[in-house]
Each structure stands twice: as structure tokens, then as C-alpha cells.
Amino acid sequence: MFEKIKNIFNIPELRRRILFTMALLVVYRIGGHLPTAGIDTQVLAEFFRAQRGTLFGMYDLFVGGNLSRATIFALGIMPYITSSIIMQLMGAVIPFLEKLQREGEQGRKKINQYTRYATVGLALVQSYGISLFLESLAPNGVPVVPNPGFGFKLITAITMTAGTIFVMWLGEQITERGIGNGISMIIFIGCLDAIPSDLLNTYTSLKGGAIGIIPLTLIGILMILVTASVVLMTQGARKIPVQYAKRVVGRKVYGGQSTYIPLGFNTAGVIPIIFAQSVLSFPMTLGTFIKGEWAQNLTAMFSPGAFLYNLIYGLMIIFFAYFYTAIVINPGDMADNMKKYGGFIPGIRPGSKTAEYIERILTRITLPGAVFYALIAVLPTILMRSAHIPFYFGGTTLLIIVGVALDTLQQIESHLLMRHYEGFIKKGKISGRSGRM
Numbered sequence: 001m002f003e004k005i006k007n008i009f010n011i012p013e014l015r016r017r018i019l020f021t022m023a024l025l026v027v028y029r030i031g032g033h034l035p036t037a038g039i040d041t042q043v044l045a046e047f048f049r050a051q052r053g054t055l056f057g058m059y060d061l062f063v064g065g066n067l068s069r070a071t072i073f074a075l076g077i078m079p080y081i082t083s084s085i086i087m088q089l090m091g092a093v094i095p096f097l098e099k100l101q102r103e104g105e106q107g108r109k110k111i112n113q114y115t116r117y118a119t120v121g122l123a124l125v126q127s128y129g130i131s132l133f134l135e136s137l138a139p140n141g142v143p144v145v146p147n148p149g150f151g152f153k154l155i156t157a158i159t160m161t162a163g164t165i166f167v168m169w170l171g172e173q174i175t176e177r178g179i180g181n182g183i184s185m186i187i188f189i190g191c192l193d194a195i196p197s198d199l200l201n202t203y204t205s206l207k208g209g210a211i212g213i214i215p216l217t218l219i220g221i222l223m224i225l226v227t228a229s230v231v232l233m234t235q236g237a238r239k240i241p242v243q244y245a246k247r248v249v250g251r252k253v254y255g256g257q258s259t260y261i262p263l264g265f266n267t268a269g270v271i272p273i274i275f276a277q278s279v280l281s282f283p284m285t286l287g288t289f290i291k292g293e294w295a296q297n298l299t300a301m302f303s304p305g306a307f308l309y310n311l312i313y314g315l316m317i318i319f320f321a322y323f324y325t326a327i328v329i330n331p332g333d334m335a336d337n338m339k340k341y342g343g344f345i346p347g348i349r350p351g352s353k354t355a356e357y358i359e360r361i362l363t364r365i366t367l368p369g370a371v372f373y374a375l376i377a378v379l380p381t382i383l384m385r386s387a388h389i390p391f392y393f394g395g396t397t398l399l400i401i402v403g404v405a406l407d408t409l410q411q412i413e414s415h416l417l418m419r420h421y422e423g424f425i426k427k428g429k430i431s432g433r434s435g436r437m
Contacts, residue, residue: 021178072163083118127160180408188404237262245342265369272320314374321370331358
């Protein structure tokens with residue numbers, strides 16, 4: 001392993017890309033500790049300690065704690081991700097965007113341009129909403145914003161919007177000149193933000209006798225097994241064989257080779273979990289502001305760890321997995337493209353029969369992937385409530401960390417193999433998530 005790490009830094013281009021990525025991630029982390037002007041950060045931190053499981057706590061997780069500190073990167077990269085998802089969903093219903101998606105590189109650049117415009121608009125709206133939200137907070141009678149007013153709203157909106165644009169630029173620079181997908185790397189770093197404090201809490205609990213060494217060892221073994229299963233499920237795919245007929249064009253013969261279409265067990269990635277969390281976090285968020293017995297009962301029913309919460313959470317993840325997969329993958333288009341280039345699935349007629357076959361395979365393999373991701377999503381609440389572990393493990397955080405790590409290792413291995421170095425594994429190869437978040 002040490003020899004392979006040494007080989008990474010023996011390649012000038014790869015070494016430059018890795019160092020460039022690390023430098024920009026350091027810039028992102030520095031910006032994550034620069035608070036927005038006019039905010040009492042200590043009072044705000046006290047408020048967010050009670051918000052785990054609400055929409056605010058979920059959003060803060062994805063931006064690496066920047067929202068709870070009200071930094072210049074408080075919105076993080078989430079407006080860009082939201083805009084990208086919206087543009088992708090609209091591409092399935094708006095003919096103009098659907099046409100752009102089929103125009104190749106030029107169409108992709110145009111869609112990216114529209115996504116950036118939407119990101120700026122969404123960041124302005126969200127930052128203004130955050131300024132109103134911060135002005136309304138006064139936990140224990142102490143206001144988070146000592147001097148509210150138009151000036152504070154304007155500064156907050158401009159600062160946080162500029163921070164989002166800068167984070168978006170950092171992500172694009174990492175993608176172009178660094179290693180890995182820049183947007184995913186930024187989310188990856190945000191997910192790792194809580195690990196140092198989790199380690200400290202675990203040590204404190206162990207030292208204080210709140211958790212024993214044997215239960216902690218068993219939990220550690222469980223974590224290794226769960227992480228290994230996530231890696232297997234992330235890399236798992238159903239390979240559909242495709243045969244291309246020979247074509248004679250002039251004096252050259254094209255086609256005649258065999259290939260395959262890899263269909264992942266969960267094409268939607270972590271998107272279904274994010275959608276389900278957003279929907280289920282809404283009742284708890286309302287319960288934070290609405291007083292009354294019915295609001296407290298609603299909050300208790302939809303609090304993370306409750307039976308009803310876990311049941312509905314898992315079912316919604318399965319539903320959104322099928323919903324998003326149906327939007328992202330169009331079996332009809334895949335069948336038409338294969339027929340256009342002389343490809344066919346052995347034993348299956350080209351055209352509508354091929355589309356039906358691919359759709360049937362997708363329906364079957366999506367179910368185990370969605371069920372597995374649903375189990376991983378509810379794992380943190382089960383561990384924290386039943387095993388009383390002092391840290392958060394599993395859920396979206398684990399899926400993002402594993403997925404981004406695999407994508408990055410896949411790119412590094414490609415550089416190594418291209419220059420005749422040995423990869424990370426002797427047999428086979430590392431496969432990522434095919435561009436999914």
C-alpha cells in the first residue's frame with residue numbers, strides 16, 4: 001500500500017491535481033469559519049443543538065456545519081445541487097430542455113449555464129429567508145441578531161449568495177484541474193466535519209463509563225461490516241450484454257464486438273434519501289415554531305427513531321428510488337440508440353421488446369437497492385436509540401463518503417494504470433457511481 005501511495009506522487013500530473021484539490025478544500029474549510037456580520041454565533045449554536053432531525057439540522061449536515069455557524073458559506077453548495085436536480089427533473093417534462101439534453105456537449109454547456117443562473121436566484125431567495133429566520137430567533141430571550149433591520153438583511157443576502165457562487169466555482173475548478181468531482185468532494189468534506197467531535201465524544205463516554213469497551217468493539221465490527229456492504233452495493237451492477245452487428249462502410253468494417261450496459265442497483269444514489277428527509281423533516285420544523293399539544297404530538301410522532309418515522313421514511317425512500325430512476329433512465333431511448341447503431345440484446349428483439357426488457361430488469365434490481373438504502377438510512381436512529389452510541393453513523397453521510405471515496409479512487413487508479421503503474425487492487429478494478437452524487 002505504501003508503494004502504491006508513493007507511485008501516486010511519482011506522477012507529476014496526478015501529484016499536481018491532488019495538491020491542487022487539497023489546497024482548494026483548505027480554502028473551503030477556512031471560509032467555513034468566517035461568520036456573517038451582525039450575528040451572535042454562540043446563541044445561534046445553542047439553538048442548533050436542539051435542531052437535530054429537523055430540516056435545519058439536515059441542511060446543516062450537508063453544508064458541513066456552516067449554517068449553524070452562520071458563515072459566509074452557510075448555504076454551501078446546496079442551491080447548486082437543488083438547481084441541478086430541478087433542471088434534471090424539468091428536462092423530462094419540458095421539450096426545450098429535453099432537446100438540449102440530447103444535443104451532446106453543447107446542450108450540456110447550455111444546461112449548465114441555466115443551472116448557474118438558477119443557483120444565483122435560489123441563493124438570493126434562500127439567503128434572504130435565512131436573514132429573516134435569524135432575526136426571529138431569540139433562544140432563552142437572547143436575540144441571535146442584536147441589530148436587525150434592512151442593512152443586516154442586505155449584507156446577509158449578498159454575503160451568502162457570493163459565498164455560494166464562490167463554492168460553486170471551487171467545485172468546478174476541482175473537477176477541471178483537480179481530482180474527483182468537485183461538487184461531491186465539497187459535500188464529502190462537509191460530511192467529515194463531525195468526525196473529530198464524534199471521536200472526542202466516544203472517548204469521553206468510554207472514559208466516563210457510559211459505554212463499555214466490549215459494546216464499543218462490537219459496534220466497531222458492525223461499522224466495518226456495514227461499510228463493506230455499502231461498498232458492495234455501490235459497485236454492484238447488472239450487466240446486460242449487447243452485441244453489435246458488423247457494418248461495412250467503404251473499405252472498413254465496423255461493429256461486430258460485444259459489450260454490456262451496466263445498470264446499478266440504485267441508479268438514483270442518495271437522492272431518494274434526501275427527498276425523503278426533506279419531506280419528513282417538515283413536520284418537526286413546523287413543531288419548532290408552532291406551540292400547542294397537537295404540535296408536540298406531531299413532533300414526537302415524526303421524530304427520528306420513532307416507529308412511524310422509520311416506517312414512513314423507509315417506504316418513501318423506496319418510492320423516490322423508483323420515481324427518480326424512471327426520470328433518469330429512459331429504456332425507450334436506450335433501445336432506440338442501440339437499434340440506431342446496430343446493437344441488440346441477444347435473444348431480445350430490437351425496439352419495443354428491448355425497452356420492455358430493460359424496464360423489467362430496472363424494476364427488479366431497483367427494489368433490493370432501495371430496500372438496502374432504506375435500511376442504511378434508518379440505521380443511525382436505531383443505533384443511537386437502542387445501542388446509545390455517542391456518534392452518528394450511517395445514513396446519507398456514510399453513503400456520500402463511500403461513494404465519493406470510490407469515485408476519487410477510480411480516477412486515481414485510472415491515472416496509475418495509464419502510466420503502467422499497478423492499481424489499488426490486483427484483480428478487477430474499482431468502479432464508482434457513474435457520475436451520481
